[in-house]
Amino acid sequence: MRRYSVFAVAREGLRYHTGWERAWRSPQPKKKYDVIIVGAGGHGLATAYYLGKNYGITNVAIIEKGWLGGGNTGRNTTIIRSNYLQDPSAAIYDKALKLYENLSQDLNYNVMFSPRGLIMLAQTHHEVRGYQRTVMANQLQGVATEWVTPEQLKKLVPIINIHGPRYPVMGGLYQKRGGTARHDAVAWGYARACSDMGMDVIQQCEVKGVRTEGGKVVGVSTTKGDIDCDKLGMVVAGHTSVLAEMAGFRLPIESVALQALVSEPIKPCMDVVVMANTVHGYMSQSDKGEMVIGGGTDSFNNYTQRGSFHHIEETVRALVETFPMVSRLKMLRQWGGIVDMTGDRSPILSKTPVDGIFVNCGWGTGGFKAIPGSGWAMAELMATGHSPLTQEFDMFRFREGKFIDESVAAGVAH
Amino acid sequence: MSTRLANSGRLIDRSKPVEFKFNGKRFKGYEGDTLASALFANDQMMVGRSFKYHRPRGVVASGAEEPNALFNMGEGGRFEPNQRATTQEVFDGLTIRSQNHWPSLEFDIGAVNQLFARWLPAGFYYKMFIHPRPFWKHVYEPFIRQSAGLGQVPQEKDVDTYEHFYYFCDVLVVGGGIAGLAAALKEGQAGKKVLLLEQTADFGGRAVVDGVEIDGKSAEAWVQDTLAALNAMPNVTVRNRNMASGVYDHGYVLGYERLTDHLSDKSGPRHRLWRIRAGHIITATGAIERPLSFAGNDIPGVLLAAAVRDYVVNWGVSVGDRTVVVTNNDDAYRTAIVLKNAGLAVPAIIDARASGAGPIAAEAEKLGIRVLKGKAIAKVKGKTRVTGVKVCLQAGEGSVIEEIACDCVAMSGGWSPVVHLWSHCGGKLNWDEDLAMFRPDPSRAPTGADGQAFVSTVGSASGYLSTADVLKDAGLEVATNEVAAAPLEPVWLMPQGAGPKLRMKAWLDYQNDVKVSDVQLAAREGYESVEHTKRYTTLGMATDQGKLSNINGLAILSKSLDASIPNVGTTTFRPPYTPISMGAITGAARDELFQPIHKTPMFDWHDANGADWEPVGHWRRTYAYVRNGESVHDAVNREILNVRENVGTLDASTLGKIIVKGPDAGKFLDMLYTNMMSTLGVGKCRYGLMCNENGFLSDDGVVVRLAEDTWLCHTTTGGADRIHGWMEDWLQCEWWDWKVYTANVTEQFAQIAVAGPKARQLLEKLGGNMDLSKEGFPFMTYVEGKLGEFDARIFRISFSGELSYEVSVPASQGAALWAALQEAGKDLGVMPYGTEAMHILRAEKGFIMIGDETDGTIIPQDLNLQWAISKKKEDYLGKRAQERSFMASPDRWKLVGLETLDGSVIPDGSYVPAPGYNPNGQRNVQGRVTSTYYSPTLKRGIAMGIVKHGPDRMGEVIEFNREDGTMVKAKIVDPVFYDKDGEKQNV
Amino acid sequence: MSNAVSALNGKTATGPVTVQELGLTGMVTLRGDFEDEGFAAAVTQLTGLQLPDVRQFQTDGVKTVLWMSPDELLVVLPYAEVNAFVAAMNDALAGSHYLVANVSDARAIFSVSGEFATEVLGKNAPVDFEASQFVAGMVRRSRVGQVAAAYWKLDDGSFRVVCFRSVAEYVFGLIATSAKAGPVGVY
Amino acid sequence: MLILHCPYCGVNAEETELAAGGEAHLKRATVGDSDEAFESYLFMRENKKGVHLERWRHAYGCGKWFLAARDTATLEVFGTYPAQTTEPPADVTENIRAKYPDWSWKETA
Ligand SMILES: Cc1cc2nc3c(=O)[nH]c(=O)nc-3n(C[C@H](O)[C@H](O)[C@H](O)COP(=O)(O)OP(=O)(O)OC[C@H]3O[C@@H](n4cnc5c(N)ncnc54)[C@H](O)[C@@H]3O)c2cc1C
Ligand SMILES: NC(=O)c1ccc[n+]([C@@H]2O[C@H](COP(=O)([O-])OP(=O)(O)OC[C@H]3O[C@@H](n4cnc5c(N)ncnc54)[C@H](O)[C@@H]3O)[C@@H](O)[C@H]2O)c1
Numbered sequence A: 001m002r003r004y005s006v007f008a009v010a011r012e013g014l015r016y017h018t019g020w021e022r023a024w025r026s027p028q029p030k031k032k033y034d035v036i037i038v039g040a041g042g043h044g045l046a047t048a049y050y051l052g053k054n055y056g057i058t059n060v061a062i063i064e065k066g067w068l069g070g071g072n073t074g075r076n077t078t079i080i081r082s083n084y085l086q087d088p089s090a091a092i093y094d095k096a097l098k099l100y101e102n103l104s105q106d107l108n109y110n111v112m113f114s115p116r117g118l119i120m121l122a123q124t125h126h127e128v129r130g131y132q133r134t135v136m137a138n139q140l141q142g143v144a145t146e147w148v149t150p151e152q153l154k155k156l157v158p159i160i161n162i163h164g165p166r167y168p169v170m171g172g173l174y175q176k177r178g179g180t181a182r183h184d185a186v187a188w189g190y191a192r193a194c195s196d197m198g199m200d201v202i203q204q205c206e207v208k209g210v211r212t213e214g215g216k217v218v219g220v221s222t223t224k225g226d227i228d229c230d231k232l233g234m235v236v237a238g239h240t241s242v243l244a245e246m247a248g249f250r251l252p253i254e255s256v257a258l259q260a261l262v263s264e265p266i267k268p269c270m271d272v273v274v275m276a277n278t279v280h281g282y283m284s285q286s287d288k289g290e291m292v293i294g295g296g297t298d299s300f301n302n303y304t305q306r307g308s309f310h311h312i313e314e315t316v317r318a319l320v321e322t323f324p325m326v327s328r329l330k331m332l333r334q335w336g337g338i339v340d341m342t343g344d345r346s347p348i349l350s351k352t353p354v355d356g357i358f359v360n361c362g363w364g365t366g367g368f369k370a371i372p373g374s375g376w377a378m379a380e381l382m383a384t385g386h387s388p389l390t391q392e393f394d395m396f397r398f399r400e401g402k403f404i405d406e407s408v409a410a411g412v413a414h
Numbered sequence B: 001m002s003t004r005l006a007n008s009g010r011l012i013d014r015s016k017p018v019e020f021k022f023n024g025k026r027f028k029g030y031e032g033d034t035l036a037s038a039l040f041a042n043d044q045m046m047v048g049r050s051f052k053y054h055r056p057r058g059v060v061a062s063g064a065e066e067p068n069a070l071f072n073m074g075e076g077g078r079f080e081p082n083q084r085a086t087t088q089e090v091f092d093g094l095t096i097r098s099q100n101h102w103p104s105l106e107f108d109i110g111a112v113n114q115l116f117a118r119w120l121p122a123g124f125y126y127k128m129f130i131h132p133r134p135f136w137k138h139v140y141e142p143f144i145r146q147s148a149g150l151g152q153v154p155q156e157k158d159v160d161t162y163e164h165f166y167y168f169c170d171v172l173v174v175g176g177g178i179a180g181l182a183a184a185l186k187e188g189q190a191g192k193k194v195l196l197l198e199q200t201a202d203f204g205g206r207a208v209v210d211g212v213e214i215d216g217k218s219a220e221a222w223v224q225d226t227l228a229a230l231n232a233m234p235n236v237t238v239r240n241r242n243m244a245s246g247v248y249d250h251g252y253v254l255g256y257e258r259l260t261d262h263l264s265d266k267s268g269p270r271h272r273l274w275r276i277r278a279g280h281i282i283t284a285t286g287a288i289e290r291p292l293s294f295a296g297n298d299i300p301g302v303l304l305a306a307a308v309r310d311y312v313v314n315w316g317v318s319v320g321d322r323t324v325v326v327t328n329n330d331d332a333y334r335t336a337i338v339l340k341n342a343g344l345a346v347p348a349i350i351d352a353r354a355s356g357a358g359p360i361a362a363e364a365e366k367l368g369i370r371v372l373k374g375k376a377i378a379k380v381k382g383k384t385r386v387t388g389v390k391v392c393l394q395a396g397e398g399s400v401i402e403e404i405a406c407d408c409v410a411m412s413g414g415w416s417p418v419v420h421l422w423s424h425c426g427g428k429l430n431w432d433e434d435l436a437m438f439r440p441d442p443s444r445a446p447t448g449a450d451g452q453a454f455v456s457t458v459g460s461a462s463g464y465l466s467t468a469d470v471l472k473d474a475g476l477e478v479a480t481n482e483v484a485a486a487p488l489e490p491v492w493l494m495p496q497g498a499g500p501k502l503r504m505k506a507w508l509d510y511q512n513d514v515k516v517s518d519v520q521l522a523a524r525e526g527y528e529s530v531e532h533t534k535r536y537t538t539l540g541m542a543t544d545q546g547k548l549s550n551i552n553g554l555a556i557l558s559k560s561l562d563a564s565i566p567n568v569g570t571t572t573f574r575p576p577y578t579p580i581s582m583g584a585i586t587g588a589a590r591d592e593l594f595q596p597i598h599k600t601p602m603f604d605w606h607d608a609n610g611a612d613w614e615p616v617g618h619w620r621r622t623y624a625y626v627r628n629g630e631s632v633h634d635a636v637n638r639e640i641l642n643v644r645e646n647v648g649t650l651d652a653s654t655l656g657k658i659i660v661k662g663p664d665a666g667k668f669l670d671m672l673y674t675n676m677m678s679t680l681g682v683g684k685c686r687y688g689l690m691c692n693e694n695g696f697l698s699d700d701g702v703v704v705r706l707a708e709d710t711w712l713c714h715t716t717t718g719g720a721d722r723i724h725g726w727m728e729d730w731l732q733c734e735w736w737d738w739k740v741y742t743a744n745v746t747e748q749f750a751q752i753a754v755a756g757p758k759a760r761q762l763l764e765k766l767g768g769n770m771d772l773s774k775e776g777f778p779f780m781t782y783v784e785g786k787l788g789e790f791d792a793r794i795f796r797i798s799f800s801g802e803l804s805y806e807v808s809v810p811a812s813q814g815a816a817l818w819a820a821l822q823e824a825g826k827d828l829g830v831m832p833y834g835t836e837a838m839h840i841l842r843a844e845k846g847f848i849m850i851g852d853e854t855d856g857t858i859i860p861q862d863l864n865l866q867w868a869i870s871k872k873k874e875d876y877l878g879k880r881a882q883e884r885s886f887m888a889s890p891d892r893w894k895l896v897g898l899e900t901l902d903g904s905v906i907p908d909g910s911y912v913p914a915p916g917y918n919p920n921g922q923r924n925v926q927g928r929v930t931s932t933y934y935s936p937t938l939k940r941g942i943a944m945g946i947v948k949h950g951p952d953r954m955g956e957v958i959e960f961n962r963e964d965g966t967m968v969k970a971k972i973v974d975p976v977f978y979d980k981d982g983e984k985q986n987v
Numbered sequence C: 001m002s003n004a005v006s007a008l009n010g011k012t013a014t015g016p017v018t019v020q021e022l023g024l025t026g027m028v029t030l031r032g033d034f035e036d037e038g039f040a041a042a043v044t045q046l047t048g049l050q051l052p053d054v055r056q057f058q059t060d061g062v063k064t065v066l067w068m069s070p071d072e073l074l075v076v077l078p079y080a081e082v083n084a085f086v087a088a089m090n091d092a093l094a095g096s097h098y099l100v101a102n103v104s105d106a107r108a109i110f111s112v113s114g115e116f117a118t119e120v121l122g123k124n125a126p127v128d129f130e131a132s133q134f135v136a137g138m139v140r141r142s143r144v145g146q147v148a149a150a151y152w153k154l155d156d157g158s159f160r161v162v163c164f165r166s167v168a169e170y171v172f173g174l175i176a177t178s179a180k181a182g183p184v185g186v187y
Numbered sequence D: 001m002l003i004l005h006c007p008y009c010g011v012n013a014e015e016t017e018l019a020a021g022g023e024a025h026l027k028r029a030t031v032g033d034s035d036e037a038f039e040s041y042l043f044m045r046e047n048k049k050g051v052h053l054e055r056w057r058h059a060y061g062c063g064k065w066f067l068a069a070r071d072t073a074t075l076e077v078f079g080t081y082p083a084q085t086t087e088p089p090a091d092v093t094e095n096i097r098a099k100y101p102d103w104s105w106k107e108t109a
């Protein structure tokens, strides 16, 4: 693979960039692969990447029904943080954050990871206690987070109104290492690296059926024909229930729409990500200048990638209250994605009732930040049958009542 | 130069001049002008700088599709970035400033980017800035961000107001051109309730500009007549300056009405967001002209042909003195003719079609206009404005045949129907080879709640271009004076064989600086999906959402992939059609009306007496009553001690109160609560616990049996609606044959806790007809009657551990009772106390608090509440869940009291580390604090927490972490810190 | 009760559209089986009014009986008569399965009247208030802004709006603001 | 922005007047039932892409729960019906079959 560098760009510039090769091949499916990953979103691609990188398993196909990165990975608000409350969450999200910190170099593709810092506002006494609990938990988990006062916060976010008449800001949970990354680049960078390892990223190919024999997976049927495999990874987010049904089991998952919107671009005015969970809104500014805004999910099952406008309304209302300047910006575009919500709102990385089938799903409203860590752990699980990072995220936890609940300490998704 | 013409201008009122400021300079215009037309009238060609290369930019269009002319507009609380000059009407006193340049529009440092342009192709940043690692965050990213971003940041709070309006109609017609007017007329005559929205100030769309004749009368006249007919119909409503911004599922449409944006007088709401429910939606949104892709097509002075025409006909301004028209279709000839008739020079029409135009060509030539066939523009000359064009063969690679001097280029690459609204909910498109356009496919329309199509299109929005066809599509057979047009020839690149040098100067997306070469690069690198190309090049992601660039871009993409255009497909159309203000989305819900505040009947008293407010759900409760010179913390301690020594009053009105009545009410409550409620004696109170089906504690409160078949259930604040809904859920959906009625009477009563050794004295001072003596009114019972002049029901329950009563009166009497208690209690030292004192009082007594001891993962057993779990019942909500292995495990953390050795207060949220680390390298933990306070009564820090095997480890000293990394030592003790034997509450 | 006060103590905003909190007003929630003659009879006997049809109300100008749900009515009557009415209802229905509760103080009741009252209400509720759709005699439970509310329309074209007491100020503020902002000009 | 017809008060209520309640016709598992049975009652969801039988409450209206048959892929509503039933009524089933001829409900399949 031609490596990317400023020199390569300089050289190409002189010949009108006619020399660049494809970022990834678009191959026809082979008859059989050692591993098939369904879903070329961030998690699917990362799983494949670490299968190759960490375990030398490269006879892998990543099968995508649409265009790679076109699912939630391609439509998320890119918040990255690891200040989660529960141990298993903090472990996998912080693994992800550490990998993000070197991802551009690792993939030789600039994913624009931007550790600009992230603040969760505390606007009630309950939230204050909740976030202080998180700070304490994070300390023992080896995740650096800190509590900031309203005054410190105002310095970090000049456009915020800390004296809001309704919910004055009482402080915030601050993770300096948190931030954002260029979502599409994450998918593209992994796809390029997978392709370079000889893996097949097969787009425009929908999995229509899962073939099993004697309780063991043997392959999938797709719109490009049957493809065999020894192991199958289902990494299809909002469509997990559909895939599971093909394989004959159910999961504790419901698919609902989550929306986001962007404002028209303006000059840089907020160099940190702010989440205001009492009022249900969060905002960051992209490198192009748009304010990237998100809020809560719809409440009904939905596969349309369209949400209900009243949630946009609630979110915008909340942000105008928190950042008065927002009132005079304009909404440029709104969109939705289908997120996979589990019974305890935490992900599932697990073996399944079918031998050889593994599932990586349930990231719901917050899985972009987890992509590298999830891929790393999932690869370990699929290759070795066990991973300390995935252990607690087993799908059978619901039977024992062993939940991983992040909502407890005023904690939230994104 | 561009200038105001002596006559013409159907939209401007020359008798009403207005003055406005551009970059500090005074400009003149007329009422009816848009900013764009007014700027042209003042020969202001250059209006801004592009996003990436900071290239000079001029106006290209005359409507919503304009990508370039965006301004910082207004001042202070009315400042707004990125206002579109082509849709903003001028008014007296308007001020605007151009964007995205430093130090000035004419001289912009950022323009150096142009020199590096060839090294800054699409996606260059993915390939560069990778090393050294820290540089991205600290060097590269800040630079990129600063050079991007367009408009300035609003600094002051918005001083305008906004509102919403719900509207319901049978048919919504979007677009006030002839198609929309005709469609509205038809539906109106059919007796439907019709709403017609037009985004601009005036009606008639293109037809009135083109000067078409409809059945012998001018389009202008036809439009006025039709409007008059519509206005005469009671069942038809017509609104202008109201844009349908988005179509949502089940016939929901947002109308963005701009009420004062065009006025100097800003009083009243600025925008009104219509929430329309339409049985059916007809989009008559017309078509948008496409640019042509030739080198230098972004230089100021290059405009869409129809726009140049609009400026002359609608606003009486000429963009240039000498205009070269370049086209692949007949419509642009109209522009040449209009210009010529206005006395302006048209040196040539450059028609890419070898066969040229239809009859209209003769008309042009008759006026002395030179028509070049099969020719193209090789390159536009000029830097900050057009100075001429180099002509070449369309079929060739761009070798120049001749140069033509001009100061304006009017281009037309054909038309694209406005299909946005059709597509928002999934309406599909067909590619029309002949017209080279995507047209709505009626057989694949968006479907609504009934599974039927709920959007249709008429007119140019359906892809019809001649006036006759447009009106036919709207159901009207008319005769027009239009001559037949020769077929258009698709031209996606000009000239056809343009080399890399030219392609690098052929713009597709003017605002985001995306050129033909960028799309070709994306294709070359495998970003083949149109969605990949969009995201890799940012084509169509600017504030105009690619209204001009998308089709041209994907045509280039399909050529590069040599796939057919329909196979490449379009990107997804998303609302809004053009950007809408966040203020409009917010509507009236700001400041006081941002969210409802729930207030108890005593709210005003609290507010007047130093209440430090705490939001609890949407309620406002008093955290503490702060006296002058006191800190909140002092106030809390004072309130606590006063309850312990004298008597305090707490506003407990927010507690939920639900009546449960019926023959099966007892049975029902036994399922709802972990306790047995059916056996509770009439007149008695019992503390009860509720769990969800997952076994976790969800609420608690005192249950009172009012009568044989009637119970009163108290819930936590904010629990009221949730628990009432929960009850109704089970009664309606699971046990619908049980005879039980519920009523949420929370707000019917004001409730006041009167707690402290002198509580009884205080109540007795009010007098009344109830026996409040120890014997006559035992603990955990209630009495009903007159307390002084108040109609009261008094519960003898205690959450503070003191002698305590909860007095409940009709809400209308709450304020008076509260005042009476303060008055009567003066000499007893009565003081009101707030929620924080209440929390600490209960903590001193070891009472748990929902939300502190519980967090959604706690089962009653964790809190040693087995005593509240009936063993006799075979079922209650949550019982089965609590039998699951993990819930039954002896290793679950259990509630204990905690006493710091040094008397200090354990920090909130603190954890108890255990030896060693888990497989993920995290420190093991064995417990955490759940409530922790300074106890003024005990003069030391006290706390409750849950600890592994806690109750078996009484006396053991464990360590809690602090944020600074140090540890606090605390002894495990009984959670009841104060009055262990409960003597004080039983006096 | 001498010193009893309603949520906003009669607060009024006058203008082309007038918004007024009606002060202490008797309101009783009545739940029972509408099919059961006994129930219907009791209601008619004590109010002198027929059981209203679905989403309708019956009124004699003093007492009003409103349909709230398939098994719930709201009886509006003079404040002073409430206790007696509740007692009488208890006697009349004794032995049957029903629920009667005085909710006079749990609610706030407003009158909204004037030229463009329909448009004012239409600014804050997803309800078609257009005269031909929302006719006198009709009840509609919905929202006003972010809180629950019930609307009904009298013969004189004015509306009654009922909401919970604790949000009376919010509701008043919202409707008064909408009134002050002026007409939309469609009805 | 869905509209659903409330079978109790006849209002075509918009989403903001309603509260969604998830999959309908769940059979409550409880004491005496296996861990598996209890798990599937509480958590395992059909989450169908296609016909979904679900619960809604007319929260801002008559307060009653009702059930709806809705297509989660197209948002078409085949019908709504009272909650006091253990399976979809015939007319609703018919409407569904008009679109999906061989549709049959899991329980009656
Ligand atoms: C609006 C929005 C905002 C969000 N904001 C954040 C945020 O700020 N921070 C954060 O961390 N997370 C956020 N998330 C969540 C995050 O986007 C997701 O958790 C994450 O992207 C999931 O990645 P994935 O690879 O698992 O799924 P996806 O990216 O959705 O990939 C799944 C892929 O599987 C494919 N697929 C499905 N079915 C089939 C089939 N039958 N055959 C073949 N392929 C199939 C799909 O086409 C898709 O490409 C947000 C999500 C949304 C929708
Ligand atoms: N000969 C050609 O090549 C050609 C090409 C295009 C149009 N035309 C002529 O233009 C006319 C087309 O008539 P028409 O009525 O179909 O289209 P139109 O363009 O004349 O009118 C469309 C109207 O809809 C409005 N509109 C667009 N989007 C809107 C939105 N979201 N909300 C509110 N309003 C919106 C526009 O402001 C415009 O007034 C005919 O006379 C036709 O001959 C000719």
Ligand SMILES: Cc1cc2nc3c(=O)[nH]c(=O)nc-3n(C[C@H](O)[C@H](O)[C@H](O)COP(=O)(O)O)c2cc1C
Binding pocket: A074, A075, A076, A077, A078, A183, A262, A286, A288, A290, A292, A305, A332, A333, A334, A335, A336, B531, B540, B541, B542, B545, B571, B572, B574
């Ligand atoms: C972080 C982020 C920033 C975005 N910025 C823009 C933008 O500047 N302009 C734009 O048109 N869309 C922007 N989008 C939205 C995308 O155009 C697109 O709507 C989204 O990825 C969902 O895809 P879809 O609309 O094709 O379904 C952005 C999306 C994300 C996730």
Ligand SMILES: [Zn+2]
Binding pocket: D006, D007, D008, D009, D010, D011, D058, D061, D062, D063, D064
């Ligand atoms: Zn209803």
